[in-house]
Amino acid sequence: MTIAVRVIVRGRVQGVAYRAWTIDRALELALRGWVRNRMDRSVEALFIGGADAVNAMVELCRRGPPLARVDAVQRADDVDDGSTGFDQKPTV
Numbered sequence: 001m002t003i004a005v006r007v008i009v010r011g012r013v014q015g016v017a018y019r020a021w022t023i024d025r026a027l028e029l030a031l032r033g034w035v036r037n038r039m040d041r042s043v044e045a046l047f048i049g050g051a052d053a054v055n056a057m058v059e060l061c062r063r064g065p066p067l068a069r070v071d072a073v074q075r076a077d078d079v080d081d082g083s084t085g086f087d088q089k090p091t092v
Contacts, residue, residue, distance in 0.1 A: 011071035
């Protein structure tokens with residue numbers, strides 16, 4: 001079963017390669033979707049794929065890359081937006 005989940009990650013998550021790390025982990029888990037910085041200094045991502053892989057990715061986001069400090073991960077069910085790979089989107 002394919003699910004879609006949107007997360008917003010808060011803490012020290014910009015300027016620490018969080019987006020690149022997210023792309024690498026998402027591709028390892030064969031997920032589709034995207035990641036982007038937000039003007040409020042958080043990182044937002046949409047993960048689309050099998051439930052186990054999506055849930056694993058959300059858990060990985062709670063730690064992030066070595067230089068990150070994750071204070072909170074907000075998770076919400078979402079819809080498949082038709083992404084065919086896993087991309088970085090422009091900041092919003």
